Amino acid sequence: MIPVSAGVPPEIAVQAVPDDDRLWVQQAPDVWFRPLMLNTITGQWCNLLKVTRAGIVSRHRHPSAVFGYVIKGKWQYDEHDWVADTGSFVYEPPGEIHTLRVPEDCTEMITFFNISGAMIYVDEAGNQIGYEDTFTKIQLCRDHYGANGLGADYVDQFIR
Numbered sequence: 001m002i003p004v005s006a007g008v009p010p011e012i013a014v015q016a017v018p019d020d021d022r023l024w025v026q027q028a029p030d031v032w033f034r035p036l037m038l039n040t041i042t043g044q045w046c047n048l049l050k051v052t053r054a055g056i057v058s059r060h061r062h063p064s065a066v067f068g069y070v071i072k073g074k075w076q077y078d079e080h081d082w083v084a085d086t087g088s089f090v091y092e093p094p095g096e097i098h099t100l101r102v103p104e105d106c107t108e109m110i111t112f113f114n115i116s117g118a119m120i121y122v123d124e125a126g127n128q129i130g131y132e133d134t135f136t137k138i139q140l141c142r143d144h145y146g147a148n149g150l151g152a153d154y155v156d157q158f159i160r
Helices: 134-147 152-158
Strands: 025-028 031-038 044-051 055-061 066-072 074-077 083-085 089-092 098-102 109-116 119-122 128-132
Touching: 025 134, 031 134, 031 152, 044 134, 066 083, 074 109, 128 134, 134 152
Parallel strands: none
Antiparallel strands: 025 031, 031 044, 044 109, 055 098, 055 119, 066 089, 066 109, 074 083, 074 098, 119 128
16 A cells, blocks of 8 residues: 555545435535535535526625536526536636526536635625535535434545
């Protein structure tokens, strides 16, 4: 076995789209995320977002760039004329407000997102109405996994 560098957290290698539905953490009706990496030092997190309904998922902005890759289905931003469908790579510039919408002809969307910093939810006027970050994601996971039998500490394997 090759020695691990002292002080360096171990790598993560997990099945991204899980076989066990208990790994999906609900964050809104018909909207779930699956944590893959939650970095408490840099504020970065990687997760899958799964949506099983059409309509607006959220209106938000980020202080840092966001990168996404659509694994299944499709979605769009009301503020742009493109559609991100299966196989699409998406770059979101910092500071831009966008309204994520799943179109009527999509029954399930799964997208990998790599996010640094906060996700700031805004109303139609652009006023902040909520936020999430690595720490709120960790707490959602602890609550969810604690309630579904996996144990609140199940999320610890994704924390860096």
